[in-house]
Amino acid sequence: xxxxxxxxxxxxxxxxxxxxxxxxxxxxxxxxxxxxxxxxxxxxxxxxxxxxxxxxxxxxxxxxxxxxxxxxxxxxxxxxxxxxxxxxxxxxxxxxxxxxxxxxxxxxxxxxxxxxxxxxxxxxxxxxxxxxxxxxxxxxxxxxxxxxxxxxxxxxxxxxx
Numbered sequence: 001x002x003x004x005x006x007x008x009x010x011x012x013x014x015x016x017x018x019x020x021x022x023x024x025x026x027x028x029x030x031x032x033x034x035x036x037x038x039x040x041x042x043x044x045x046x047x048x049x050x051x052x053x054x055x056x057x058x059x060x061x062x063x064x065x066x067x068x069x070x071x072x073x074x075x076x077x078x079x080x081x082x083x084x085x086x087x088x089x090x091x092x093x094x095x096x097x098x099x100x101x102x103x104x105x106x107x108x109x110x111x112x113x114x115x116x117x118x119x120x121x122x123x124x125x126x127x128x129x130x131x132x133x134x135x136x137x138x139x140x141x142x143x144x145x146x147x148x149x150x151x152x153x154x155x156x157x158x159x160x161x
Contacts, residue, residue: 001077005067007044007087008060009078011037014091015098021068025109028053030064032112033098039119039158041090054117054139097156104145114142115149122160 001009008030012019017033020026035048035055048055070077083091100111117139121131136143154161 001067001070001075004044004063005070006078006081007083008034008063008067009071010081010083011042011044011087011091014083014088015095017098019064019067019071021064025107027061027064028109029112031056031060032109032116034060035116036094036097036112036119036158037091039123040094040156042087048120050120050138054113055120094156094158097152097158101148101152104148106142106145110142111145111149114139114145115153117142118146118149118153119158119160126160 009019011034012030015033015037017029018026019030021030032054034044034046035057038044038046044060046057046060048057050056082088097115098108098112100106100108104111106114114135117135118131121134122128125131125134132146135146150161
C-alpha cells in the first residue's frame with residue numbers, strides 16, 4: 001500500500017466514510033468527502049472537474065480502486081499511521097457537514113453530491129446567483145434542499161461562504 005492509498009484510508013476513517021467501493025453510492029461519498037476535505041484545508045492534491053454527480057477526480061478514482069485492491073489482498077499498512085494535525089484538524093472541523101440534517105430527506109450520497117456541487121460552483125464562479133442557477137440546472141432533483149445545504153456549508157465555514 002503506498003502513501004496515496006494510506007492517506008485516503010485514514011481520511012475516510014476519520015470522516016466516517018466507508019472505503020467499500022462495490023456500490024456507486026459509496027464511490028460518490030468517497031469522491032465528495034475527499035473534495036470537501038480538500039476545500040476545508042486537508043489537501044491531498046487531487047484536482048476536480050464537473051461530472052454527472054458533481055465534482056469528480058479521475059486520479060482519486062484510480063487511487064481508491066488501488067486501495068480496494070490492497071485491502072482485498074489483506075494489506076493493512078495504513079494501521080501503522082496517523083494523520084498529522086494539519087490534515088486531521090480540517091477533517092474534524094467538517095466531519096458533521098457530511099451527516100444529512102434531520103430536516104433533509106436525502107441519502108448521504110445525494111447530500112454530499114448537493115453540498116459538494118454548491119461548494120464547487122461557488123469556488124469556480126465566486127457568485128452566489130450563478131452558483132444557485134448552476135445547481136438548479138444540474139441538480140434538479142436535489143435543488144429543493146439548496147437553501148438548507150448552503151446554510152450548513154456556511155455554518156462549517158468553508159472558504160467562499
